[in-house]
Amino acid sequence: MLHFKKKKRTIGHLYFNFKKPPHNKKYPKEKIKITFFYYRETEKGKRDEMGIIHEDAVLIKESEKEGEHTVITVNCPDKTGLGCDLSRIILLFGLSIARGDVSTDGKWCYLVFWVIGKPTTRWSLLRKRLLEVCPTCIPSASGIFYFIPEFQQPKPPQIFLLTFWCSYDRKGLLHDVTEVLYELELTIKRVKVYTAPDGRVMDLFFITDTRELLQTSKRRDETIKRLKIVLGDAMLSCDIELATPEVASCLKPYLPSENIFNLPISDEQSSGVVSSDSVSIVFDNTLSPSHTLVQFFCQDHKGLIYDIMRTLKDYNIQVSYGRFFANTEGNCEMELFIMQSDGKKITDTQKRNALSSRLRMELIHPLKVDLISKGPDTELLVVNPVELSGRGRPLVFYDITLALSILNISIFSVEIGRQIIGEREWEVYRILLDEWDCLSATRNEIKDCVRNKLMGWE
DSSP, rough: OEEEETTTEEEEEEEEEEOOOOOOOSSSSOOEEEEEEEEEEEEGGOOEEEEEEESSEEEEEESSTOOOOOEEEEEEOOOOOOHEEEEEEHHHHHHHEEEEEEEEEESSEEEEEEEEOOOOHHHHHHHHHHHHHSOOOOHHHHHHEEEOOOOOOOOOOOOOEEEEEEEOOOOTHHHHHHHHHHHHHEEEEEEEEEOOOTTTTTEEEEETTTTTTTSSOOOOOOOOHHHHHHHHGGGGEEEEOOOOHHHHHGOOOOOOOSSGGGSSOOOOTTTTTTOOOGEEEEEEEESOOOOOEEEEEEOOTTTTHHHHHHHHTTTTEEEEEEEEEOOTSSEEEEEEEEEESOOOOOOHHHHHEEEEEEEEHHHHHHSEEEEEEEETTTEEOOOOOOOOSSSSOOHHHHHHOOOOOOOOHEEEEEEEEEETTTTTEEEEEEEOOOOOOGGGGGHHHHHHHHHHHHTOOO
16 A cells, blocks of 8 residues: 555555457557546545546646657546547647557546647646546446546537628728637637628627637627737728527538539648558458458648548547557658447448448548639639538648638639538638739649648648
């Protein structure tokens, strides 16, 4: 029995779990899992076991020197899709995962991410958001108590309508607005931007609040104040109100009148485009009696781990062990030991081929980018898949507006919506560009700049 005093709590019992991985190749022969149990004093000196407290499920060790990685450690009960949820939040904060290790026995998991941070990264907020997706656990499930003060079932977020008028447009205005909303943790669900004949601009943003405070006047006033700072005297009016059920219903996905995949979304080799030859996905059922080994080798891009984990989550596949790292040449290597929801490896050839094909598509084209001519107008089209849970890819609109701002191209109008195509839901960004600004860059230059910003190839 070990006892350490820490904030008036006693730490006892070091729990060791010696468990061999599914094979001994490239992995140590034994792994040690250490779990700290907390106790609280009760009457007559008795101790009440509480287990790991919620705040200790996620630990972040910030880098001490420039160029070093920040280490994020997650130690919590397991659930299918947890890796997807965690990697999505890391992507949402604009961080790149350079290396990672995953281990779970199906009940309890241990994940470590080495990420490349930024000077502006809000680490305490990141930790808070990661904690929110860590599941709770009951004693009978794992033999350990996982303490959390209160647990509430998630509810659909409220939809708010942000409307503002500007007396004139300027290059980069929409990106500045998007950046303010991102910093305030306001998620953009849909956008409509119109430029009137007299030059005035009306912007409609359908947004949700991660902090769930936008119904308060203080939160609304803070948002309007921040927008006023970036818009300056150009702002004529600004209002935030709770969207009515009729207005919010327009966010539901719809069947399009045209198939966007019949549009000329090019697969041609331009700078930075991933080719099918550069992606290798190998399935192996011989190395483990209970797991299927999947080995990946591909070009690295922003959100790569999220794209893989998102696909596995949609297929209800659980990752038991894994490691991945990005090398200095811009490539990523990954090994994952996976199983189906029934605890068996993937032996069915049809299922394996379907999963392999889907993973390959997500790695080659996690997003589709093209420019389409509509008469005299030029429209930028960006398409990305939506998770089965209904969540879209983070920061897409932010990166699009940033790329166009770098190219000094104005945006005439924007429409963001969701379409159901081929039994899948897709998020579609249609951005009508200023026809005169398009003359300052070629079509390939515009596509490459937008794609490179979305893929992190800067």
